[in-house]
Amino acid sequence: MQDVLRDLYQEVILDHGRHPRNHRHPPAANRAARGYNPLCGDQVTVYLECDAAGRIADAAFEGKGCAISIASASMMTEVLRGRSEAEARRLFEIFHRLCTEDGFDLEQAEIADQEALERLQVLAGVRAFPVRVKCATLAWHAMTSALDGETQTTTE
Amino acid sequence: MTKLGLASTAPLSGDNSTLAFDVERVRKDFPVLAEHVHGKPLVYLDSGASAQKPTSVLEAMDEVYRTSYANVHRGAYYFSQHLTERYEGVRTKVASFLNAASDQEIVFTRNATEAINLVAHSFGNRLQPGDEVIISEMEHHANIVPWQLLRDRTGINLKVVPVADDGSFRLAAYEALLGPRTRLVAITHTSNVLGTVTPMKEIVRLAHKAGARVLVDGAQAVVHGKVDVRDLDADFYAFTGHKLYGPTAIGVLYGKAELLKDMPPFLGGGDMIRMVSFAGTTYADPPHRFEAGTPPIVEAIGLGAAIDYVNAIGQDAIAAHEAGLLAYATDRLLQVEGLSIVGTAKEKASIVSFMLDGIHPHDVGTIVDREGVAIRVGHHCAQPLMERFGVPATARASMGLYNTRAEIDVLAEALEKVKEIFG
Numbered sequence: 001m002q003d004v005l006r007d008l009y010q011e012v013i014l015d016h017g018r019h020p021r022n023h024r025h026p027p028a029a030n031r032a033a034r035g036y037n038p039l040c041g042d043q044v045t046v047y048l049e050c051d052a053a054g055r056i057a058d059a060a061f062e063g064k065g066c067a068i069s070i071a072s073a074s075m076m077t078e079v080l081r082g083r084s085e086a087e088a089r090r091l092f093e094i095f096h097r098l099c100t101e102d103g104f105d106l107e108q109a110e111i112a113d114q115e116a117l118e119r120l121q122v123l124a125g126v127r128a129f130p131v132r133v134k135c136a137t138l139a140w141h142a143m144t145s146a147l148d149g150e151t152q153t154t155t156e
Numbered sequence: 157m158t159k160l161g162l163a164s165t166a167p168l169s170g171d172n173s174t175l176a177f178d179v180e181r182v183r184k185d186f187p188v189l190a191e192h193v194h195g196k197p198l199v200y201l202d203s204g205a206s207a208q209k210p211t212s213v214l215e216a217m218d219e220v221y222r223t224s225y226a227n228v229h230r231g232a233y234y235f236s237q238h239l240t241e242r243y244e245g246v247r248t249k250v251a252s253f254l255n256a257a258s259d260q261e262i263v264f265t266r267n268a269t270e271a272i273n274l275v276a277h278s279f280g281n282r283l284q285p286g287d288e289v290i291i292s293e294m295e296h297h298a299n300i301v302p303w304q305l306l307r308d309r310t311g312i313n314l315k316v317v318p319v320a321d322d323g324s325f326r327l328a329a330y331e332a333l334l335g336p337r338t339r340l341v342a343i344t345h346t347s348n349v350l351g352t353v354t355p356m357k358e359i360v361r362l363a364h365k366a367g368a369r370v371l372v373d374g375a376q377a378v379v380h381g382k383v384d385v386r387d388l389d390a391d392f393y394a395f396t397g398h399k400l401y402g403p404t405a406i407g408v409l410y411g412k413a414e415l416l417k418d419m420p421p422f423l424g425g426g427d428m429i430r431m432v433s434f435a436g437t438t439y440a441d442p443p444h445r446f447e448a449g450t451p452p453i454v455e456a457i458g459l460g461a462a463i464d465y466v467n468a469i470g471q472d473a474i475a476a477h478e479a480g481l482l483a484y485a486t487d488r489l490l491q492v493e494g495l496s497i498v499g500t501a502k503e504k505a506s507i508v509s510f511m512l513d514g515i516h517p518h519d520v521g522t523i524v525d526r527e528g529v530a531i532r533v534g535h536h537c538a539q540p541l542m543e544r545f546g547v548p549a550t551a552r553a554s555m556g557l558y559n560t561r562a563e564i565d566v567l568a569e570a571l572e573k574v575k576e577i578f579g
Contacts, residue, residue, distance in 0.1 A: 002194075002526050004526070005522075005523060005526055005577060006577075008522070009519075009523075009577045009578070014577075014578060014579065018514075039534060040517075040518045040533065040534045040535070040548070040549055041534060041535040041539065041542060041548045041549050042516075042518070042548060042549075043548075064548050065516065065518075065548070066516035066517075066518035066519045067515075067516060067519045067578075068518075068519070129522055131522075132518075132522060135518065
């Protein structure tokens with residue numbers, strides 16, 4: 001088996017792809033946005049429950065897509081919980097670099113994000129597959145749109 | 157002159173019926189097929205999206221730029237006149253390729269999409285609110301969106317013929333949709349996703365009976381076998397060069413002379429006029445009325461070379477080769493456990509859309525690519541059809557005249573690797 005494929009389709013990704021966490025529509029969600037990838041037709045809707053203090057009390061998603069987009073959405077919902085909006089946005093920024101920059105070093109990230117990024121690092125295999133970066137970031141784009149108060153986003 | 161992929165004219169022993177189709181010789185005409193991807197020999201199974209080009213097409217285009225290039229329809233000088241003759245000569249070639257009654261019925265466009273848009277404007281703009289256009293559920297976006305735009309412009313009603321579970325065209329449902337307000341029927345001749353060949357002669361007959369005109373989207377059909385627009389009695393027929401082993405940016409609209417004659421221009425500019433003045437402008441006769449601006453001259457020459465290539469091999473020989481490939485691919489792929497084929501109509505071109513149980517087509521495409529296999533994954537510009545079959549996307553192997561059974565085996569083995577990764 002080719003290493004790049006093994007790096008992309010790690011067991012933890014396949015597991016999240018098959019059994020996504022937080023794949024639900026929380027009744028208390030007060031922000032939502034649909035992310036759509038016109039290239040492959042994949043779509044995910046991200047739901048956030050932001051509390052009065054501006055923290056993400058709950059994050060969930062629904063949708064259909066490839067193993068990468070679903071695994072990424074699943075893992076995102078796990079790491080977002082308890083974070084402020086600003087922290088969530090910063091995490092996406094660094095996650096995006098993780099998915100696109102060769103040799104990106106986690107130590108460049110802030111200490112507060114280290115643990116989350118270590119978990120997300122399994123998705124860094126998409127670096128070798130530029131067309132798949134959009135799959136890995138689809139849910140994150142939707143999350144950002146939800147925070148911005150938009151309801152739709154595409155990865156075009 | 158490049159050798160075409162034909163065995164010598166001396167019949168092989170034991171076969172004195174016809175020229176033998178030798179796929180290995182055909183492959184030598186396509187330089188790109190010798191390329192490697194990720195260290196593996198390229199297995200190109202995406203001709204339905206765009207076909208590879210034989211050397212004769214590449215050389216014909218290169219030769220024009222190197223030795224005889226000028227603009228057409230303009231100069232009093234030799235180069236322009238000479239190239240104009242060659243450009244117009246391709247029109248004659250296309251007319252004969254489709255068995256049109258005359259050259260005047262052949263309009264050059266940028267692609268099939270532009271050809272359909274031309275009809276949607278020049279024919280469609282005159283439709284009245286409440287008039288009806290019928291399309292089908294298996295149309296490519298190129299034969300859906302222009303009609304939705306027309307609906308927005310004119311207030312026509314758009315009706316959609318449903319597709320059967322096996323992907324075949326539902327003739328009875330279509331007949332039920334035809335009515336006194338039906339003005340145009342715009343249906344594909346071959347589905348780019350399902351491979352379904354539609355019963356076009358019957359579709360046309362019923363439309364004409366109802367007093368409607370028919371536009372055929374032939375982008376996939378002209379590639380796989382002989383098309384005779386007069387036998388079909390089609391009013392309009394659209395196709396594109398790049399799927400027919402020709403270059404990009406050259407397409408064709410066939411239109412019956414009596415219809416083109418009464419249609420207003422599509423785009424305005426040079427080359428499509430008779431006389432321009434600020435008081436008023438008169439337009440050229442068809443087909444030039446519909447060809448504003450400098451046309452895709454060299455691309456047309458390339459299309460001519462592609463038609464020569466296909467004719468030299470023989471459309472019947474190509475169809476026979478592809479029918480064999482389709483049968484083999486269908487059997488071979490169904491041996492992959494968990495694989496199901498979307499589109500199993502009886503009349504099919506060499507296009508196989510499939511799903512692997514529990515694995516998204518996008519993941520399939522990424523993994524088989526690493527084995528050198530190029531297939532299309534996604535919605536194939538046919539999102540309503542994806543919805544109809546309840547899938548977000550499919551993987552599609554589309555085979556052309558240069559594909560081999562061995563390549564289907566490579567795909568099947570690559571699919572086993574996909575399953576291995578996904579456990």
